[in-house]
Amino acid sequence: MPQSRYVTSLPEGRLECGLCPRGCRIPPGALGRCAVRGNRAGVGTLPYYGAITAMQVDPIEKKPLYHYHPGSRILSVGFVGCNLQCPFCQNWHISQAGGGQRIPSRYYTPEALIHAAQAEGSGQIAYTYAEPLVHLEYLLECMTLAREAGIANVLVSNGCISDAGAEAVLRLTEAVNIDLKCFSEGTYTRLLQGDLAAVLAFITRAFETGVHLEVTTLVVPGLNDREEEIDRGVAFLASLSPQIPLHLSAYHPAYTWEAPATDPLRLQALASRARETLAYVYTGNLPGSSQDTICPRCGRAVIRREGYRIDTSGLCPDGSCCRWCGNALPITVFMSK
Ligand code: SF4
Numbered sequence: 579m580p581q582s583r584y585v586t587s588l589p590e591g592r593l594e595c596g597l598c599p600r601g602c603r604i605p606p607g608a609l610g611r612c613a614v615r616g617n618r619a620g621v622g623t624l625p626y627y628g629a630i631t632a633m634q635v636d637p638i639e640k641k642p643l644y645h646y647h648p649g650s651r652i653l654s655v656g657f658v659g660c661n662l663q664c665p666f667c668q669n670w671h672i673s674q675a676g677g678g679q680r681i682p683s684r685y686y687t688p689e690a691l692i693h694a695a696q697a698e699g700s701g702q703i704a705y706t707y708a709e710p711l712v713h714l715e716y717l718l719e720c721m722t723l724a725r726e727a728g729i730a731n732v733l734v735s736n737g738c739i740s741d742a743g744a745e746a747v748l749r750l751t752e753a754v755n756i757d758l759k760c761f762s763e764g765t766y767t768r769l770l771q772g773d774l775a776a777v778l779a780f781i782t783r784a785f786e787t788g789v790h791l792e793v794t795t796l797v798v799p800g801l802n803d804r805e806e807e808i809d810r811g812v813a814f815l816a817s818l819s820p821q822i823p824l825h826l827s828a829y830h831p832a833y834t835w836e837a838p839a840t841d842p843l844r845l846q847a848l849a850s851r852a853r854e855t856l857a858y859v860y861t862g863n864l865p866g867s868s869q870d871t872i873c874p875r876c877g878r879a880v881i882r883r884e885g886y887r888i889d890t891s892g893l894c895p896d897g898s899c900c901r902w903c904g905n906a907l908p909i910t911v912f913m914s915k
């Protein structure tokens with residue numbers, strides 16, 4: 579059984595986990611709060627190492643990533659557990675599992691996972707669904723092998739991780755979508771059991787490392803949908819670059835959160851407001867709403883999206899600019915397109 583790399587020993591056989599800001603102090607025989615990292619007789623254990631709860635090929639737009647290989651498909655794998663406890667979690671049956679529960683899963687060594695990706699043939703793997711970063715040791719093994727095999731690593735994460743973990747994973751990541759759940763330290767710490775500063779640091783590091791970066795905020799009525807709060811998140815992203823794509827997604831009641839679903843008109847209004855500052859703001863989970871990418875200079879559609887049908891004919895052949903006006907665009911496409 580592989581051992582945790584992110585623990586330090588404490589008196590009486592306890593371990594302190596430094597992988598995320600929760601800093602769990604784990605007694606012998608127990609698990610940390612993510613319920614997937616343990617302490618067996620003073621040794622950091624990873625009882626769910628290689629346990630894959632879901633494996634399927636998705637459109638990359640489903641991650642969501644709209645500016646990275648648009649129209650491509652990606653092998654997507656999911657894991658047990660999460661270090662946050664969002665009461666509206668849409669994947670709660672796996673994110674809040676672990677702790678010895680028997681979750682339907684199949685074990686893959688890192689080598690077996692890369693073989694599966696090679697057999698599938700999309701050339702990219704997304705580590706996604708619940709929270710991949712609580713399985714960082716496994717991720718780093720897989721990502722290293724993927725790099726060697728010419729397979730791109732895509733991460734979909736809550737971004738709530740220590741500096742050491744962030745540095746290690748982003749070195750091996752080609753593209754990331756990070757959840758910015760709200761812009762309130764109090765909501766992060768009291769309700770979600772997370773840490774806003776750590777998430778902002780992760781977003782900043784991803785941007786500065788040159789990883790393709792997109793950000794998602796699930797707009798939950800009464801929780802994070804005040805204009806001032808959305809404005810603060812938008813201003814933070816714009817301080818890095820106004821070209822970072824932001825996905826404002828509609829919430830639907832899930833897990834223990836019973837507030838009514840996000841009003842589509844409210845979500846559209848928030849998106850319009852965000853577009854005054856950011857060049858690319860999309861609404862998610864709103865069937866029928868336009869998801870096209872519009873050239874900020876000439877106003878014409880460069881990528882048209884109808885569900886998961888993607889038309890990139892508005893891009894110049896290498897994807898770097900608008901076909902209609904030649905404006906440079908922050909979009910990565912497969913060169914074979
Ligand atoms: S990764 Fe898990 S065990 Fe480690 S500090 Fe975070 S919640 Fe605790």
Ligand code: SF4
Nearest residue numbers: 660664667673708736
């Ligand atoms: S961070 Fe994501 S997976 Fe984890 S509890 Fe929150 S919504 Fe669920």
